[in-house]
Amino acid sequence: MSIHEDDHTGFDRPRKRSRPRTKDRPDYSSKPEARVVSIDRGRYRCLLDGRIVTAVRGRLIARKGIIVGDRVRLDGDTSAEEGTLARVVEVLDRSTMLRRSADDADTFERPIVANADQLFIVTALADPPPRVGMIDRILVAAYDAGIEPMLCLTKADLASPDELRAAYEPLGVPILVTEPGSDLADVVDILTDHVTVFVGHSGVGKSTLVNRLVPDANRATAEVSELTGKGRHTSTSALAMELPDGGWIIDTPGVRSFGISHVRPESILGAFPDLAEYAEDCPRGCRHQTGAVDCALDEAVADGRLSEERLASFRRMERAFS
Numbered sequence: 616m617s618i619h620e621d622d623h624t625g626f627d628r629p630r631k632r633s634r635p636r637t638k639d640r641p642d643y644s645s646k647p648e649a650r651v652v653s654i655d656r657g658r659y660r661c662l663l664d665g666r667i668v669t670a671v672r673g674r675l676i677a678r679k680g681i682i683v684g685d686r687v688r689l690d691g692d693t694s695a696e697e698g699t700l701a702r703v704v705e706v707l708d709r710s711t712m713l714r715r716s717a718d719d720a721d722t723f724e725r726p727i728v729a730n731a732d733q734l735f736i737v738t739a740l741a742d743p744p745p746r747v748g749m750i751d752r753i754l755v756a757a758y759d760a761g762i763e764p765m766l767c768l769t770k771a772d773l774a775s776p777d778e779l780r781a782a783y784e785p786l787g788v789p790i791l792v793t794e795p796g797s798d799l800a801d802v803v804d805i806l807t808d809h810v811t812v813f814v815g816h817s818g819v820g821k822s823t824l825v826n827r828l829v830p831d832a833n834r835a836t837a838e839v840s841e842l843t844g845k846g847r848h849t850s851t852s853a854l855a856m857e858l859p860d861g862g863w864i865i866d867t868p869g870v871r872s873f874g875i876s877h878v879r880p881e882s883i884l885g886a887f888p889d890l891a892e893y894a895e896d897c898p899r900g901c902r903h904q905t906g907a908v909d910c911a912l913d914e915a916v917a918d919g920r921l922s923e924e925r926l927a928s929f930r931r932m933e934r935a936f937s
């Protein structure tokens with residue numbers, strides 16, 4: 616073992632730089648790669664070769680955040696035996712990061728989940744009633760993060776999905792509908808081989824759905840509750856679970872609001888490539904909102920190149936900021 620593999624290398628060496636130079640950094644590339652499945656009070660639970668290894672943060676990455684869904688390299692004791700601890704020595708580059716702020720006055724970003732490529736907005740059709748404002752804000756966060764959003768409408772036994780379908784189909788958002796005993800084949804199809812984060816208001820039936828999709832989710836949940844000494848419902852960490860046919864779902868605790876103060880409105884246009892093309896002809900600094908002077912998007916609608924419905928959907932996303 617080279618001395619550089621010791622986390623404490625350089626500890627008592629005088630340093631001018633606050634960060635070690637690249638050539639002084641230990642090479643951890645041969646260390647095993649694991650996925651962070653839950654976090655509790657500085658302890659990271661990581662799935663490594665089918666076992667759950669508990670780890671703490673290595674010294675060299677002390678300032679780097681680690682979030683659920685992260686792919687990390689582990690060093691130290693990775694046996695997963697009771698009382699043992701491994702160390703997270705490297706956080707691999709993230710493909711995406713979903714963030715939210717507690718509310719819009721709070722500019723503090725809370726990263727919630729790393730490496731998801733899909734986001735399920737789980738919304739009940741009734742009890743609690745759907746809130747389009749919240750759906751729109753989660754959509755905005757997903758577009759900003761480069762994660763494909765989908766709408767999963769639960770409790771279809773209580774109310775019809777028609778109205779929400781009409782509102783969200785023009786956005787190109789895939790819509791899935793569930794009720795007790797309904798066939799989940801379409802849902803499973805969409806989830807398989809992807810990493811999908813589930814977000815929703817408390818009580819929408821997210822746990823019910825997760826338990827149907829991941830047969831041993833109850834066990835995973837129980838393990839986390841045991842660890843935190845609290846019920847899953849009061850846990851603040853997301854929980855990543857492997858799907859039986861491949862891929863992951865990452866369940867997040869029920870949220871009451873979804874702040875997007877960290878999102879720049881301009882980034883929303885990126886999720887509407889058909890509009891972005893026309894917007895190139897807008898006056899400089901155009902925000903494309905309703906009534907914007909000489910907005911090329913209005914012109915595109917006027918001469919039939921763009922549907923009015925599509926522009927209205929885009930503008931609704933913009934309004935999610937106000």
Ligand SMILES: Nc1nc2c(ncn2[C@@H]2O[C@H](COP(=O)(O)OP(=O)(O)OP(=O)(O)O)[C@@H](O)[C@H]2O)c(=O)[nH]1
Binds near residue numbers: 771793794817818824
């Ligand atoms: N009628 C009906 N009830 C449902 C359906 N899905 C879930 N429920 C009920 O809704 C309630 C809330 O379900 P949960 O799965 O605990 O909801 P949750 O979103 O996980 O809630 P939190 O854990 O608080 O975040 C429970 O009483 C479920 O039995 C459904 O499709 N139809």
Ligand SMILES: [Zn+2]
Binds near residue numbers: 902903904909
């Ligand atoms: Zn414009």
